[in-house]
Amino acid sequence: MKDGTDYRAILATDTPVIDVRAPIEFTQGAMPAAINLPLMDDEERAAVGTCYKRQGPEAALALGHQLVCGEVREQRINAWREAAQAHPQGYLCCARGGQRSHIAQAWLKEAGIDYPLIAGGYKALRQAAIQATEEEVQKPIILIGGCTGSGKTLLVSARPDGIDLEGLARHRGSSFGRTLRAQLSQASFENHLAVALLKKETPRWVLEDEGRTIGSNHLPACLRERMADSPVAVIEDPFEIRLERLREEYFLRMHHDFSAAYGDETGWQEYADYLHQGLFAIRRRLGLQRFAQFTALLDDALETQRRTGSTEAHFSWLAPLLNEYYDPMYRYQLEKKAEKIVFRGTFEEIAQWLNH
Incomplete structure (x- = not known):
């Protein structure tokens, strides 16, 4: 045997x-x-x-x-x-x-x-999984940065040398990041990461520029340390393109997924709750007055979406949320890594640059 x-x-x-x-x-x-x-x-x-x-x-x-x-x-x-x-x-x-x-x-x-x-x-x-991760992350790493909606995950997950950390964590990293699949325990997340690394034979890794945690999972210390010293390529796509990506991700796909999982009626309620919970999670950082304004805009947008099927009205709260909260926060974090930025460009330019 x-x-x-x-x-x-x-x-x-x-x-x-x-x-x-x-x-x-x-x-x-x-x-x-x-x-x-x-x-x-x-x-x-x-x-x-x-x-x-x-x-x-x-x-x-x-x-x-x-x-x-x-x-x-x-x-x-x-x-x-x-x-x-x-x-x-x-x-x-x-x-x-x-x-x-x-x-x-x-x-x-x-x-x-x-x-x-x-x-x-x-x-x-x-x-064996822990040891494999420790060894694999010694390879060169290139981080893909960019504001919310830049398509970082799309770029990384399409590459033969890319590891989709958010996919493994079953979470997209932001306050709106949860998916319909429950996150794994920390040990299981680490095991999935090790297996993903072992499956690819590549001289380097392309990863999204993540924080210490993705939802309830945290990156293993050995990976976090290597990422802290790694070069960053920053996607700088126009605001309108980013909004379209987020429309697809947060509104169209999540509504579809919740409806497929729970049926139209309960699915709609779950989808609305998901968006409300995302805003609620950052209410203190927004300030309670701004949070109340965004919540009212979200309610109006949900009403319009339910009545007409159009998701356009969600931009009334999403665009200012990016401008006032997510973009300044990410740019502040990126400033601390200014000396590590090796390339800036559109989604397509970064994709071409990685292939050279």
Whole structure:
């Protein structure tokens, strides 16, 4: 049976991993290609853990077998069997490659399937991911800067040497940045980043000029340190082009996505709430009077959009929001990196410059 120790190859090739840890452990940190089919659910795991502390390993093992028996045991074996048959090139994995994955492997063998383990379990994969990120970010990095709506993410994500940090974080970075997909735990975000880096063979990285955090996820320290010393190319597109990009992103796409996810009526309410929450998040920085004015303009724009389908009225609050809040804030941050700016140009000019 193959040996599950070539962690980087397992990560880089999206090799399926049947992760038999409890759901709570999986949520706290998992690999992109992992499938959570637990040996024990959260309550069973907690009971076994308590028993282990009070009565020792033998009693805990006996309790585990008592909790996972009969029909429950059969259901879990069937789920593993189906996954193993669907992913014959995969591996079993638990926290440290200990008892849980060995029990799952033994039960699968009884069911007629030989299936290999990840030696060292999730912990070994996690260490490999951390180490891979530390090594990969030593390559030269070029940062793409620019005010909100400059198309930074579009540019980066289209490149063979680009890593879309916001896509990995499932957040677009601003107060309006949340998407319909919940953000991952910090460990899972870091694991997804490591896999994205391992999948591309490139002599350098092109990344968006991000802050320390993207939504609730923060960039690993090793990457943040490298980005702090990296050159910046700044997209300087006309204001009207930026507004059009933001119309597409914030109004057309988000309305479409919410409607597709929740249906027309609830989707509309979710979409309106999303825009209101984005403004509310920065109310103190705007000042409460300006916040109230923008909120009234947003309400009018939503009413117009609902009645006519037109998103034009949103520019009544978005344009001044960019001019008064987002642009000054970004330009202030960029001034602190003035000596690192190596090129300025339109979206197309930056794209051509990167290809030279």
